[in-house]
Amino acid sequence: MDKSRTEGAVPEAKRLSHGAVTLADVAARAKVAPITVSRALNNPDSVSDTLRTRIRAAVDELGYVPNRMAGALASAKTKVVPVIVPSLSNVVFVEVIEGVQDALAAHGYQLLLGTTDYNLDREAELVSALLGWAPPGVMIAGLRHLPRTVTILKNAGVPVVEIMEYGARCIDMNVGLSHFRAGTEMAEHLLARGYRKIGFVGARLRDDYRARQRYDGMHRHLSETKIASDVLFDYPDSGGQHLGWNALGEILKSNPELDALFFANDEMAVGAILRAQRDNIAIPGRIAIAGFNGLPISALVTPALTTIISPRKLIGRTAAEMLLARIIGTGPASRRVNVGLELAARQST
């Protein structure tokens, strides 16, 4: 057995052979037809014990690794699902991806990651490039895309799930939460605690339109109740802890009348709280601070951060499961899922 390993009849040089061990090599060694090897691998029960054992042995001896391209091309089926998100810098997307990965892996699927950096043209390119891999489905962040992206996805003939935000219209399926509603709830909370001059602090809100929707939700509510007003701050930087840190200092000077700040996300809000700590600015005495997402650290800072908890892993897992249900054929229970949100009222407001 050991000797013959390297001695197998060498076929007369196939011009295009790529060199790797193929199904045919395994078949020759196990003295069966290639199709039988294919069956033994993909559907073991359809092959007799004898052959299955012989084939398994041949596979191991030759160190055969099936060529997925060939398999996918022949069957028009792949187990690689593209997931398109704006960026990984934002922890939120990372957690969503973890949820997706968990669900996909449980069914033997893999994740092909694409990031758009909030650029819709890049998103369109990515979508068409990834569709070239004939994926069984597509997951994409957001409900706003270029018209051509929507067309391509609709014509792709595969299930598509749009995640993060929940809305009335979607290409196919949708899992997320209402960011407008999140803004409304935070406005209600701040009003209830007596704040009347509220600043909203965001970064690149044109790109990060979900954050903008939170502002819109807050603004609408404040306008309607008429007992409070707001100011919008939109920084051109990327919105991390440093931005919150810097923004707090600047805003306290430029807009000393404000009594509360609603940050676009927890990272920024935490940055502001850390700044307040260093500079001994009383929170919420001098100014109240709120965030969005419910990151673990929001509960650890002093004072603990009031925030809205978004169920990120749940979004990822739910979206992946809906996609898989469609791929496998059972069909999801629902095509649109609002995962909801939860306001955590803590000491910072």
Added chain:
Amino acid sequence: MDKSRTEGAVPEAKRLSHGAVTLADVAARAKVAPITVSRALNNPDSVSDTLRTRIRAAVDELGYVPNRMAGALASAKTKVVPVIVPSLSNVVFVEVIEGVQDALAAHGYQLLLGTTDYNLDREAELVSALLGWAPPGVMIAGLRHLPRTVTILKNAGVPVVEIMEYGARCIDMNVGLSHFRAGTEMAEHLLARGYRKIGFVGARLRDDYRARQRYDGMHRHLSETKIASDVLFDYPDSGGQHLGWNALGEILKSNPELDALFFANDEMAVGAILRAQRDNIAIPGRIAIAGFNGLPISALVTPALTTIISPRKLIGRTAAEMLLARIIGTGPASRRVNVGLELAARQST
């Protein structure tokens, strides 16, 4: 033109046709041979202006998206690079991946993500599954793998780069830093500042063996100098901010003699600092705290955290560039790169 769009001669039902628009469809519409369409797309300069224009038009009209599987199978080339990391929960890997993605995207390559959750068996499975996609190269975290993983990777016949830690032996290429050295440097720093009873706080150190190496580096140095001693804490949880938060409370009670804590990472160290803030524990007066990684937040907490800055994006970018250099054929300048590290001595120690 508009009419003919939907009227193209329907070929007599090919039994196995997958339905999508193919190269042949485009060729028929542009009245050229398929190979010419292939050339127009992959190597535009090799086709005359007339044909190129006609083909481009046909592509747009039909909404043709090339089937990457077929292309990859025929050419034995793909532009999808598997990147295998333990997890995404750890920000560090996310930043590495961002660096990788930047470099890959610049050359038209995509990233296929795999996570092992620190499980070497799962790593082995992942590697062989991903190799089935005939990737042009592989990136994998760590220098420790199962023997069969190493064998598979060595036999794959493609460039492999192992990242995160720098060591004497690698499968093919290596980019990282010496974690043992990081531990040594932190030990030197703590000794220099007068600390003599030092605790190292880690989580699942058997899995996170790079953190363990940092401990080993510190322990060795302390043993050699003989003027200080250490205690090792290894928690079974995952090592985030909450663990640091809890650990500080527990350790101050169980080991009141300690005067410094070196945490396995910044997340944990920050958790400890936040806990100290809430409970009014003086840092570094009562106990000094140090971390590892140099996350942005380490500079924002009060007191600012002493840590070791690891060049994460650089690791990702460098590794991707080395891989690409090998794939494209130019070959990297070096096969082993120690990206180094930098100790940031701040107020927490």
Added chain:
DNA sequence: CTGAAAGCGCTTACAG
């Protein structure tokens, strides 16, 4: 349960 033939949608290698 097993197999011979044809095909998936591209590209390589030869010709002209």
Added chain:
DNA sequence: CTGAAAGCGCTTACAG
């Protein structure tokens, strides 16, 4: 610069 033929390594669809 353009093309006809063969092949990449699998699986589908038919037979037996």
